[in-house]
Amino acid sequence: MEWKVNRSGDKPLYQQIAEFIEQKIAYGEFPPGSLLPSERKLAELLNVNRMTIVHVYEELQASGLIERKQGSGTYVSTHKWGIRPSVYTNWKKYVEGGSFLPTYPLIRRIREEAKRMENGFDLASGELSTDLFPVQALQSAFTQQTIPCDLGYEHPQGHLALRETVANHVMTYHKINTTSSSVLITSGAQQALYLITQCLLSPGDAVAIESPSYYYSLPLFQSAGLRIFGLQVDADGINPDDILALHRKHRIRMIFVNPTYQNPTGTVLADIRRQKMLEISAELGIPIVEDEPFSLLSFEDQKHDPIKSFDQSGNVLYIGSLSKVIASGLRIGWLIGPQSVINRLADARQQMDFGLSVFPQLLANQFLQSADYPDHLQYLRKQLMDRRNLIMSALREILHGKIEFTTPKGGLHLWCKINQEVDDQKLVEEGIKNKILFMPGSVFGAPNGYVRFTYARLRQKSIMEAISRFAEALSRV
Amino acid sequence: MEWKVNRSGDKPLYQQIAEFIEQKIAYGEFPPGSLLPSERKLAELLNVNRMTIVHVYEELQASGLIERKQGSGTYVSTHKWGIRPSVYTNWKKYVEGGSFLPTYPLIRRIREEAKRMENGFDLASGELSTDLFPVQALQSAFTQQTIPCDLGYEHPQGHLALRETVANHVMTYHKINTTSSSVLITSGAQQALYLITQCLLSPGDAVAIESPSYYYSLPLFQSAGLRIFGLQVDADGINPDDILALHRKHRIRMIFVNPTYQNPTGTVLADIRRQKMLEISAELGIPIVEDEPFSLLSFEDQKHDPIKSFDQSGNVLYIGSLSKVIASGLRIGWLIGPQSVINRLADARQQMDFGLSVFPQLLANQFLQSADYPDHLQYLRKQLMDRRNLIMSALREILHGKIEFTTPKGGLHLWCKINQEVDDQKLVEEGIKNKILFMPGSVFGAPNGYVRFTYARLRQKSIMEAISRFAEALSRV
Known part of the structure; x- marks a missing residue:
């Protein structure tokens, strides 16, 4: 969720949140009949105490904007705004239909955490860290660019x-x-x-x-x-x-x-x-x-x-x-x-x-x-090799004997086998608690007990700490 | 086809073309067994005499690179390059499979002509003419842009x-x-x-x-x-x-x-x-x-x-x-x-x-x-209205009584009914011969006898000439 509560203002948090949801309902962004997040989930998303959300939902229920169904959840009321009950689109049916399949839940979970996590350690996202993007060279290419007349x-x-x-x-x-x-x-x-x-x-x-x-x-x-x-x-x-x-x-x-x-x-x-x-x-x-x-x-x-x-x-x-x-x-x-x-x-x-x-x-x-391009490639290779070396020594030092891998001769990823029985899903959840993200092997069709670390996404100084956190998560499952 | 013959060089045209096709075959762009364009079509695409292509295909056949099958066409040979016959991918089957359907032939025909036609009159493409794009304003937005550090x-x-x-x-x-x-x-x-x-x-x-x-x-x-x-x-x-x-x-x-x-x-x-x-x-x-x-x-x-x-x-x-x-x-x-x-x-x-x-x-x-944006919108509206007015007067003048329309109060298109029986497909072909492109009504699910003119794509000075050419095409069907 992009919206954030304003902690320095006069307005109580519950009121800010209630108004925010009211607005979303009024704009049709949360249509009649649609399911709202659970109290726990919404508290997590907005980074507030769960009791605040309890208060918010009580207020909205009192004003008739939402309905709570025992054991099923909190819904936007269907007879608000002068609309007769059941006259609205059942979006749930549409969203769950369609021939195109959604992203696998575990991958979605990891991606969402990667976007949301502050001060976390991301060894999951298969891309370069921001310091490896050739921003200056691109900026210079950008400013020199004459745009063509035909923009059709x-x-x-x-x-x-x-x-x-x-x-x-x-x-x-x-x-x-x-x-x-x-x-x-x-x-x-x-x-x-x-x-x-x-x-x-x-x-x-x-x-x-x-x-x-x-x-x-x-x-x-x-x-x-x-x-x-x-x-x-x-x-x-x-x-x-x-x-x-x-x-x-x-x-x-x-x-x-x-x-x-x-x-x-x-x-x-x-x-x-x-x-x-x-x-x-x-x-x-x-x-x-x-x-x-x-x-x-x-x-x-x-x-x-x-x-x-x-x-x-x-x-x-x-x-x-x-x-x-x-x-x-x-x-x-x-x-x-x-x-x-x-x-x-x-x-x-x-x-x-x-x-x-x-x-x-x-x-x-x-x-x-x-000419910037070959220079950039050379720099990038050197940086990635250093990070690969670092992550391998961190693993050897911290998880000696508990993990196996072969040295990759290029690319962004290190593939590891864990020498103990582990449940992929649990390991991911322990990792998230510990602010360390990685991709479990099951995502790639491997049996339990494998992980992929992307050393490209993390700066050198963070690699040792990241592997310590991973080791901690591993010790807990 | 993007490649063009070099008319100012020493090398004969047929030899240039033969080498070009040889290269395409060597690179796997025209794989073994694939159909080559007909002599007529290739001559049209490369803008050369048909006899030149006859010569090219004779040469390639003599060297064993292509095969000609009576009544079926010219194919890349399947036993060239030391490959045994029939050991290659039958791309035709792949290309014609797939659940995603290709663009309708008539629309593709018109679009290809719009790209290819030189000095033609395009009342078909549903977009603005190049002089209406705010190139300068975009250029200034472009040069001022600081690109962000996170390019993930x-x-x-x-x-x-x-x-x-x-x-x-x-x-x-x-x-x-x-x-x-x-x-x-x-x-x-x-x-x-x-x-x-x-x-x-x-x-x-x-x-x-x-x-x-x-x-x-x-x-x-x-x-x-x-x-x-x-x-x-x-x-x-x-x-x-x-x-x-x-x-x-x-x-x-x-x-x-x-x-x-x-x-x-x-x-x-x-x-x-x-x-x-x-x-x-x-x-x-x-x-x-x-x-x-x-x-x-x-x-x-x-x-x-x-x-x-x-x-x-x-x-x-x-x-x-x-x-x-x-x-x-x-x-x-x-x-x-x-x-x-x-x-x-x-x-x-x-x-x-x-x-x-x-x-x-x-x-x-x-x-x-x-601030450029509202200015641009105002300019654009004025320009489009002028063009709409021009195309309407051209139609009234040149095709008086033969065509009907109502005045559009905005947008890019003028929709016309032709007061005579016409075959859409034939009218399009006559138009192409006359270098005038438009969209026949059938493309939009209308019965025969309707056309859509996009007045946005053509500069003011060309509109009168375009409608004259359309009238000529119409008189021939």
């Missing part, structure tokens, strides 16, 4: 100059040959994945994903009615032979992989397996979706060329993004693939949102071409 | 400062009471509509829309599996009593309306009908989606308060947008409604694209608060 709808695939820059970028950094007409600019990798599931797959289709993987956390596969099957990840990523077995059983229609510094395990798909995967994919006629948000965040000298770089038959849809290397708030990603696929997805995207704003596209284009 | 993911509902500004804006201009926590910032009105159909309605649900209306042109209703029913528009908009009749027959679950300067008819829903509509909606418990992109573009003194302004029970979801009053390339719109609906849609949007970029939100916020 963009080309359905996105701003041409940016598509050309992206085509150069993937050649320079990833040895991918492409041209601007086969690039679709998307709102991060997320929109690329969403478009693929909505436009290229049909309900009932089977798809293969890495297990564990980030994809498990996305209800968009279920929303599209897809059946998902896991390919086990070992130290070298998935085993391509498993695709054959899976396909024989379920007729797989698409394979989703994140080969480099995989989320959450941090593993790299071995080069020989990349080759093999492409061969199998071509042989079976199953396309690969290669999602590569972390590959530029390398702490090693060895380069890992994406599968797309040796794909000459257009079997691979390649997804890139600036969210993890520049800033997630920029919302710029891309998808590279056969012309017919790009056209189909671009057309669908027009109907969903009529394309991206031209402004972040101009900005991304300018920044990618500037 | 935004709040799921959008940038807080912009939501506050929007809440003030709808109060000032439309007498709508709301607070920032009930505002969802969207990628134009389009994304708001998309989210509603995906998250609040289920396949098989019946919805009522105006007939004719813009909504007919949106396959997103069909993509969501909705059944759509029309409410006839007369000089005062739809008749609320028709909702009752429709509901009795089909159990309507939602009503979509564009009450002010409706697209395409330009009509205004009478105030008394707005009241009546809200009453009926509340009584039946059917929510109203009120889409208001044009209401600030008024040529009259009378103000039309939106239905939302007298909705105290949260029966109305209100959609606003800056696309038609500032610039469509900004991609900023909003949805205002009950808290539970806003939460549900914001959560779903996170999964689809992880929210809007912060940059256009900052820019929109700054511009909406600046």
